[in-house]
Amino acid sequence: MSARGLLIAAPRSGSGKTTITLGLQRALVKRGLTVRGLKCGPDYIDPAFHAAATAAPSANLDSYAMPEALLGQIARDASDEADIVIAEGSMGLFDAVPGPEGHTGASADIAAMFGWPVLLVVDVSGQAQSAGAVALGCIRYDERIRVAGVILNKVASERHRRLACAGMERIGLPVLGALPREASLILPERHLGLVQAGETEGLHARLDALAEAVSAAVDLDAVVAVAGATVLPIETPAAPALPAPGRRIAIARDAAFSFVYPHVEAGWRAAGAALVPFSPLADEAPPGDCDACWLPGGYPELHAARLAAASRFLSGLRGFAETRRVHGECGGYMVLGKGLIDADGISHAMAGLLSVETSFAKRRMNLGYRRAVLEADGPLGPAGRALTGHEFHYATTVSQGEDAPFAMVTDPHGSAPAPAGGRRGNVTGSFFHAIASVPA
Structure with missing residues (x-):
């Protein structure tokens, strides 16, 4: 009942x-x-x-x-x-x-x-x-x-x-x-x-x-x-909100990486995926027995120096990305990039798996729903798949670099499609937090 x-x-x-x-x-x-x-x-x-x-x-x-x-x-x-x-x-x-x-x-x-x-x-x-x-x-x-x-x-x-x-x-x-x-x-x-x-x-x-x-x-x-x-609709089996990026997903989880929607993790588990947490702040690399790595959003700007000094994490992440998929959302996307400038204007080298450079020295709020259409096959689905999601961050992009875009993104207010995020080899990322797959 x-x-x-x-x-x-x-x-x-x-x-x-x-x-x-x-x-x-x-x-x-x-x-x-x-x-x-x-x-x-x-x-x-x-x-x-x-x-x-x-x-x-x-x-x-x-x-x-x-x-x-x-x-x-x-x-x-x-x-x-x-x-x-x-x-x-x-x-x-x-x-x-x-x-x-x-x-x-x-x-x-x-x-x-x-x-x-x-x-x-x-x-x-x-x-x-x-x-x-x-x-x-x-x-x-x-x-x-x-x-x-x-x-x-x-x-x-x-x-x-x-x-x-x-x-x-x-x-x-x-x-x-x-x-x-x-x-x-x-x-x-x-x-x-x-x-x-x-x-x-x-x-x-x-x-x-x-x-x-x-x-x-x-x-x-x-x-x-x-x-x-509670008035519930007729029960219809719901597919996972997002496709699981792997069967064993290494997921960063600590004070710098914590923004994951509960329904996303629940959907992955229901689909049979195992989530294996690791801590970049503790200088832990993605576990080697995983076939995908997920870097969620969070507060990397508060821990930029510590992340830049986490050599086992960074080298392990780079080695993981040579053969397996790695995706970063928002804060995770920034850590996948070339560098992150903190609020004091100090630049910290990040993983360099994408060429984007971001900054908190000049903060600007980016907030709102987004609809993203994937530009290529990747951890969130095939090219052309549409996703709904959200952005909420204060970071600015200093340089987008030369990477191909992760997706073309619009908002609910009629904005023209614009390239967002980046992809290179097995690595993808964007400021976009994905919530669900939707019909194209």
């Missing part, structure tokens, strides 16, 4: 969705419920926090980048193994890109697809009754969804709480909780969002503190009561 579900969303980014989601997840686990977390959109950091808060796997649901069979499989896997699914939205509830209805990347698409009521988090700092007008707009904007209640965040005082509650009472929206403005409840961040779960000092103590704060300020019984039955 499928679990009940709830989507935690907000009118805008920065409202406190992640803090409240984690607090709710942890608090309900402490009550003895089996909780599964899911994250809307292309976010590879928050699912790891959900997994820590619930002691269960988390994954992404992306209505723009994922086909319906894959979305259904991910939601089914989560709801079949839980008492309640607490999903977290991304950005504002209706923020999206151009696309067919239901496939725009909006968190509202996911709430509508699976029948999950929305619990709205509203940051009431700088307003009181006017917060009710904001919530009313969310209620009326999209008839596909139902906003079942609101949690007020960053409440300054008891009087402030009463005034904001009066605004919600006027529109008939139940207030299920109100959290104070409290700096200790904020998780540490860096330029791509939260510091990763594995790097957050005292993570479980922080999660317990969030659970305690949420339990004191939120009516947990009411939260469970407003959750709705």
Whole structure:
């Protein structure tokens, strides 16, 4: 029997969705419920926090980048193994890109697809009754969804709480909780969002503190009561989101390489592939018994000097690439390149398997969905295969070099196809994080 579900969303980014989601997840686990977390959109950091808060796997649901069979499989896997699914939205509830209805990347698409009521988090700092007008707009904007209640965040005082509650009472929206403005409840961040779960000092103590704060300020019984039955599509076997690049995949995994979507790894394992982790920061080479190597994104810019000095890793990677496929995404792509300039302007030699040179000395944000068509046969499929994915990085390209492009890439806003990434011999890479294969 499928679990009940709830989507935690907000009118805008920065409202406190992640803090409240984690607090709710942890608090309900402490009550003895089996909780599964899911994250809307292309976010590879928050699912790891959900997994820590619930002691269960988390994954992404992306209505723009994922086909319906894959979305259904991910939601089914989560709801079949839980008492309640607490999903977290991304950005504002209706923020999206151009696309067919239901496939725009909006968190509202996911709430509508699976029948999950929305619990709205509203940051009431700088307003009181006017917060009710904001919530009313969310209620009326999209008839596909139902906003079942609101949690007020960053409440300054008891009087402030009463005034904001009066605004919600006027529109008939139940207030299920109100959290104070409290700096200790904020998780540490860096330029791509939260510091990763594995790097957050005292993570479980922080999660317990969030659970305690949420339990004191939120009516947990009411939260469970407003959750709705999960509506799942007719079960259709979903192919792996991405083809496995090999039968035994050496995958870099440490503080410099950690951005892998959970559904991608799960799909590879379901297809029979074995994932064999190794640590470039520990100067480990890709294991020799593997037939492919995957360098995920992460934070190589914070470890550039250490990676440049990792001679066993670099020489082992070069030897591996002579006979077997190597692919790098974003940070992994930069490490495959000729050099990486750190934020202090110091250049560090990288693997040199591709000729690209990148820099963090002059940062520029690159953000958005991408659709890539492969230029040649490679680890992600044959030439002509289309992939959906996402870019989010601050690195700039100093020199693209002479390598042939990995793919031709467009965005949802009508951009002309442009070459992206590089390929040379058995080595490929790009800033593009692949999410799923899609029909050409």
